[in-house]
Amino acid sequence: MITSHSPAILACLNGVIQPAAEARVSVLDRGFLFGDGIYEMVRLSNGRLHAIDRHWRRLDRSLKALEFPPVNLSLLRSRVSQTLAVAGHRDATVYIQISRATAPRAHAFPVDGEPTTLILVQHFGDEKAHLRQAGAGVITFTDLRWARCDIKSINLLGSVLAAEAAKRAGCVEAVLIREDGVVTECAHSSLFAVLDGVLRTHPLDPRILPGVTREIVLELAAELGIPCRHKALRREDLPQVEELFLTSTTARVLPLVTLDGQRVADGKPGPFTRQLRDAFAAWERADEQRTPSAEGLDAGAL
Ligand SMILES: Cc1ncc(COP(=O)(O)O)c(C=O)c1O
Structure with a gap:
């Protein structure tokens, strides 16, 4: 009931x-x-x-x-x-x-x-909308997940524990780091950073989910001429990152301005992050024009 x-x-x-x-x-x-x-x-x-x-x-x-x-x-x-x-x-x-x-x-x-x-x-009330402007905080947490994170399986205990730790720390998400020091993604979102002026994200492999938002953001970065490398960060790179943001279906492009309580760079959403956040919003508006209405779905419109 x-x-x-x-x-x-x-x-x-x-x-x-x-x-x-x-x-x-x-x-x-x-x-x-x-x-x-x-x-x-x-x-x-x-x-x-x-x-x-x-x-x-x-x-x-x-x-x-x-x-x-x-x-x-x-x-x-x-x-x-x-x-x-x-x-x-x-x-x-x-x-x-x-x-x-x-x-x-x-x-x-x-x-x-x-x-x-x-x-x-x-x-969906989009309660985190204001954070897309101001930026949000994240913690780091051990990546406890299984060896096929590329499958969107309902086995989510590694992510559940990480998300709970983030919530207890008053943060929106947990950045997952494997025992070998490789930064993969977040508990329920993809992760991007800017290091030495280059956009970085973990390559597509079984360690991460192929995020839909990640895929669109990578297409937009290419269109905008933002230099990008599909290469994982390591734990020791994190204090040096110039920008950090996460992406997901519900959060969209969300700037991250603190990591384990420390400011990321100057503690404000960085220029590539803002550019991609805004480009993503424009992409969504265009996608709405292309996509049939929800009512049209069962008429075979998809
Ligand atoms: C582990 C993980 N990575 C990334 C994402 C983001 O994927 P998408 O952009 O398709 O929502 C999710 C979303 O649920 C996720 O659970």
Whole structure:
């Protein structure tokens, strides 16, 4: 039951639209038992799904990487559209999760079983909007995650612990550093820095998620002629960085102005960061013109 304490989240579980607090899955669902599932987080902005084609591509990639049974993606798209129509928001987050099957508990894949599909839609108030101007603080934290961070799996304990540490420190995020000193990304966002006048980010490999926002920001950096290297920073580089920012679907391009309580450079969002933040906002406005409205999704517009 949705109480006055829980925000109104609408669910579509295997095609049935209902309040999220009333939706139920079996205890034998492999998402529940093993974390055997994948997800996507999409943002509805002004009634349009942001960068939706890139999110569907990544979802498909995650399903294939984990050898899921076939999932009817056009049906899933039409369910997203129907859930959005019922929810009626103009600005929302759309969480899509697919777990492998419901089956007797055994580690190896079950022979039979249908994937469970879940869509959660919630109003998105963009509470961190002011931080895109002022900048935010982050901490560093050990990267405790598994060896396939490129798959958007619902196994998120390494990120959960890092995010909790950041929250306790009054920060928005945790910059993850592996035991070998390599800086990877953040608990739930991609990481960029400027060092020696060059934009730096970890290369695409199994240590990081291929972020949709990261991909767009790299395209924009190339268009703007900002020099860029896909090379990871190391722990000892961090005190020297000239700029730092994170990117994600919900945070967009967020300048980072403190790291473990120390100012990053002069403690203000740097010039490349501001340029990319503004270019990203312009890209979004253009994308809204290109993207069909949420209501048009099930008409095969995607
Ligand atoms: C580990 C990690 N990296 C990066 C991102 C940012 O990805 P995107 O820009 O696609 O939202 C996320 C978002 O959930 C994430 O969990």
